[in-house]
Amino acid sequence: MTPLIEAKGLEFGPKAAPVLRDVSLRVDPGEIVTLVGPNGSGKSTLLRLMIGALAPRRGTVRRARGLRIGYVPQSLVLDPSLPITVRRFLDLPHRVGDAEAEAALAQSGADGIAHKQMAALSGGQFQRVLLARAVLNQPQLLILDEPTQGLDQPGQAAFYRRIAALRREMGCAVLMVSHELHVVMSASDRVICLNGHVCCEGTPEVVSAAPAYRELFGTGTGGQLALYRHEHDHAHEGGGAAHHHHHHHHAEG
Numbered sequence: 001m002t003p004l005i006e007a008k009g010l011e012f013g014p015k016a017a018p019v020l021r022d023v024s025l026r027v028d029p030g031e032i033v034t035l036v037g038p039n040g041s042g043k044s045t046l047l048r049l050m051i052g053a054l055a056p057r058r059g060t061v062r063r064a065r066g067l068r069i070g071y072v073p074q075s076l077v078l079d080p081s082l083p084i085t086v087r088r089f090l091d092l093p094h095r096v097g098d099a100e101a102e103a104a105l106a107q108s109g110a111d112g113i114a115h116k117q118m119a120a121l122s123g124g125q126f127q128r129v130l131l132a133r134a135v136l137n138q139p140q141l142l143i144l145d146e147p148t149q150g151l152d153q154p155g156q157a158a159f160y161r162r163i164a165a166l167r168r169e170m171g172c173a174v175l176m177v178s179h180e181l182h183v184v185m186s187a188s189d190r191v192i193c194l195n196g197h198v199c200c201e202g203t204p205e206v207v208s209a210a211p212a213y214r215e216l217f218g219t220g221t222g223g224q225l226a227l228y229r230h231e232h233d234h235a236h237e238g239g240g241a242a243h244h245h246h247h248h249h250h251a252e253g
C-alpha cells in the first residue's frame, strides 16, 4: 500500500542532545496509529515534523501528493479579550460556507454551538470545535496531539469514540498522541512507543507485551503512564515479538 505519509531517519534537535534520533514512521490510508511515550520524549515534535511545521536536521518526510491533513494541536490559547464565535473561528484561516461549517460541527459532536463565544466553551466543547476545524477540508489524515487533555474520563472515551466514527465516515487515517493507555490499546490499529527513538511498535497486543514498553510504562500502573523520565536505553531481552529498533548509545548494566 502507498503510505499517506512516511518519515525516514528523522533527526531533530542539537547533535549533543537530540530530541529525536533515527525516527522512521509511516501511516497508511485508513489506519489509526498512536504515539505513546513519557513526557518530553519528542511526540509533539514528531507530529510537527510530520505536518511540516518543523524541519528535521536529517531525514525526510514524504507526503502523498495533494495530501489533506487536519491537525488538532495540543493546546490553543485564544485571547479572551478578543471575542470570537465558534462560527467565525471556523472561518480562520479560510472562509467556509455555512453548510460546510454546520456539517463539520455535526461530525465533531459540536452542533448547536456555532453562535457561542469560544471563550465560553467547556473544555470538551472546545476540543470538539478544534476537531471540527480539522475536519473541514475532508482530510485523508487527521493528526491529533493529546486531543483529550483536560477532559474527564467519560469525555475522553466519548472523544475517542468520535474519532473512530469519523474514521469510518470519512475513511481518514489518524495519527495521534495519547497518554490514555487503555484507550490507546483499544482504539489503535498500531502503537508506536517513542522515547527519542522508536522503542517498539506494532499492534496494541504486541506493544503491550514488549519489554521496552513494559519498562517504560510498567505493568501495574492500571493503564496510567508512569511519569518518570526514561533516561537509559531499555534492555532488549531476546525473543520479544515486537519490532525492536536497536540504538544503544551508551552502555547498559
Ligand SMILES: Nc1ncnc2c1ncn2[C@@H]1O[C@H](COP(=O)(O)OP(=O)(O)OP(=O)(O)O)[C@@H](O)[C@H]1O
Binding pocket: 013, 014, 019, 037, 038, 039, 040, 041, 042, 043, 044, 045, 046
Ligand atoms: N523547536 C525545538 N527545538 C529544540 N528542542 C525542542 C523544540 N521543540 C521542543 N523541543 C524539546 O524537545 C523535547 C521533546 O518535546 P516534545 O514536546 O516533543 O515532547 P512530548 O513527548 O510531546 O512531551 P509531553 O508528553 O510532555 O507533551 C523537549 O525537551 C523540548 O524542550
